[in-house]
Amino acid sequence: MSTFKRPLAALAGLCLAIAGSISSVNAAPQTLRVSAIPDEAPTELQRKFEPLGKYLQQKLNMNVTFQPVADYAGVVEALGAGHIDLAWLGGFTFVQAQQRTGNAIPLVQREQDKVFTSTFITADPNIKTNQDLKGKSFAFGSVSSTSGHLMPRYFLLKDNIDPETYFSRIGFSGAHDATVAWVEAGRVDAGVLNTSVWNKLVEEGKVNTDKVRVYNTTPTYFDYNWTVRGDLEPKLVEAIKQAFLDLDPANPEHKEILDLQRASRFVETSPENYRGIEEAARSAGLLK
The missing domain is CATH 3.40.190.10 (Periplasmic binding protein-like II)
Incomplete structure (x- = not known):
């Protein structure tokens, strides 16, 4: 190889290495890390998650793990720091997560979460x-x-x-x-x-x-949802959302998952649904 071609080959190799590095950063995680606000005993949260985790693993074709946290603030911080990818949040916790991250995305909620x-x-x-x-x-x-x-x-x-x-x-x-x-x-x-x-x-x-x-x-209000961190690969975000929307109560395996989640089915949600909770938090002095 000529001395002129060697630098070109080296440069090409460097470009490929950089491209590979960028691709790995932007690629979907090999393991989907899931957590939830600890609104019930840890053993109960784990029991509720197990069949859902197996279902998501099959639908997404990737490992799915549950990472418990000590308190509500721990979920918000873990989502903001990128330590978890998907979280079951209450309406107020979602508002806090959106404020903390600036890009948290609420994907789905249970039908009953519209009238909680x-x-x-x-x-x-x-x-x-x-x-x-x-x-x-x-x-x-x-x-x-x-x-x-x-x-x-x-x-x-x-x-x-x-x-x-x-x-x-x-x-x-x-x-x-x-x-x-x-x-x-x-x-x-x-x-x-x-x-x-x-x-x-x-x-x-x-x-x-x-x-x-x-x-x-109380009167009704919007509450819980499944939220992802905003920097997840869009195709993965869409796949996660669709996996929840595909849960069919007429399917016995799906019904077991839905029953454990206290859900009739999951429906799409949006940040606008939680504006009322944000206003309530501010009026109660719980959010600056």
Whole structure:
């Protein structure tokens, strides 16, 4: 090879190496890393994810792993840092993730997430309405929970009930099932949680309904969704979305997945659906 051709060959090799490097950076991840807000016990989250993870693995033809986090903020930070690719978020957590990342994309939500509610519970026979909570102790879920804190607080404030002055004490249980446990054990006089989780606990006999009862329900609002980080390869994003939309309740295997997700089916969603939650968060002083 001539001395003139050698530099050209070397340059060509360098260009190929750089192109390969760029291609690997932009390529879809070999493993889809999935997480979720810890609104229930870790064992329950893992149980709900297992059949969904296997389904996504088959549909996407790639490894799918579940990465639990310690708290709600951990999901937002992991998504923003690129440590996870797909996350199950509450409406408020999505707003926080979008603010943190600038490009988080909500893909799908359950049909019922368009008309979600929170349920107020108590074991005190004297509590019939929220007005009866004056001077009582009260439990929210996580500080960052849409259905366990933000929206119930928002609706309480609309009823001229300021939790900081109206209640004798406020506790944050950290999760919906923990809120029920607190109320049942008498640690607080009343509490509020995700209506879907309440119904599930009742169906599974995990709450003593002779002791704990519902006394109020909030108006409806948008809540949970599956969100991806915005720098994922667009074809992968579309494939993930389509995988959820393809879940058919008439298919027994799909129905098992949907039942565990407390979903009738998944439908497309968009950032605009969560503008109301963002406004509620700002009015409640939970978002700057």
